[in-house]
Amino acid sequence: MTATTATDTTRAAVPKTALITGGTSGIGRATAELLHARGYRVLVTGRSQTEDAGLPEGIEAVRADAASLPDIERAVALARERLGSLGLLFLNAGVSRGGAFDATDEESFDALFDVNVKGNFFTLQKALPLLGEGSSVVFTVGAGEGTGAALTAAKGALLPLMRALAIELAPRRIRVNAVSPGLIDTPIFAKMGMTPEAVAAWGASTPLGRAGLPGDVAEAVAFLASDAASYITGDNLLVSGGVGIHSRPA
Template sequence: MSTPTALITGGTSGIGKATAELLHQRGYQVIVTGQNPDTIAAAGKELPEEIVVVRADARSLADTDRLAEEIRERFGTLDALFLNAGIVRPQPIEAFDEATYDDLFNVNVKGQFFTLQKALPLLNDGGSIVFNIGIGATRGIPNGSVAVATKGALLSLVPSLALELAPRRIRVNAISPGPVDTGIWAKQGLPPEALEELANATASRVPLGRFGTSEEIAEVVAFLASKAAGFITGENIVVGGGSGIGA
């Protein structure tokens, strides 16, 4: 039996990194992408040495072509694809300029779409594709209109792609994490006291009363990639401690 292979975009930190570690533990050959030199360098030191770390900017189709060729040369084929890369630029609608708007769509939609397109010829029949969407795509986030719109665009792809790829038995699903402590909160430029207040207010709205962990989200991705989820396709699984319940 051949060793399964997985590609994880945005796999050098947070949920992507945790998923890479978990799939590696479960016997996968794993390749992860990143764009930030600092997180790439850290991942190269912290991830198991068998996991391949590749610099690839989701905005660049040339990078995506090179990534597909590297996968072909190293592994030949893929069994699982976790489209996890994404950026956020929280700000009110009045503050958006064209460059920020374009950057969000180029990374979150264009980048993931064309990564899938380039990876598809390498994906074995019966493989699994998982998009990381986020609960905001269906519930909204203040000052997150454009980022949420990009995730909504991805979510709308899922049922159509599930139907399109069903003849190859390739399953296409999405996960929508609720609040997860991935370190992204600290990147919003808020002072520590405001950051703590935001985190506490967010956790208080989760029925289970806490943030999720990257490892908990990784378990769901690993499940969807496995044969145990062989009859699940076209679905969006909310992993949010009850965040999707009620008002």
């Protein structure tokens, strides 16, 4: 006699649709392309350059600043129009501004929290009506440690937020998780003035001996959105090449 799985009897059909914030480059773009290749209909947001982002045909991009509630509402309205409902909301938009504590001004502090915390909070709030039973929300948390007190605080706020939302949305059968990328070779390093050689040398110091690729994180997000992760919520999946192994609790 064949056993019946919980998935067979309790899970509603989840649409293969995704809204990805910060999806025109780096991790967000890699995730959009991976999901699109696997049959998802995908809408991405970007703060700029959505018209010439060069995304594959079938992935629609909309210009939206994650710190702007009107922009968030416009992006969610477009997702409702184009996709109807969401199987995945990937909250990937974020900004990184390092700096010493005594050199951080109010503008920089507000920018970090407006995008990384407020933007994620209200994007999920506005998109919640599009999320049904079995759908998935994934935050990009990343690391703030060692990059300045304000960035550490903004990034650090996301894990407790994610876990609180996982509890609050569990009765609706909406799963909420996070991915924490380590050293991932994205265009942000060039913007910071780092050469490819410097990134490669940094990557060589990780336990796995290389910098990660955006696709490595995309695979983790796709897993958390899939049926294979149907019993996972409130969790944080590290994609770090082993960085931090010795500092993790037993």
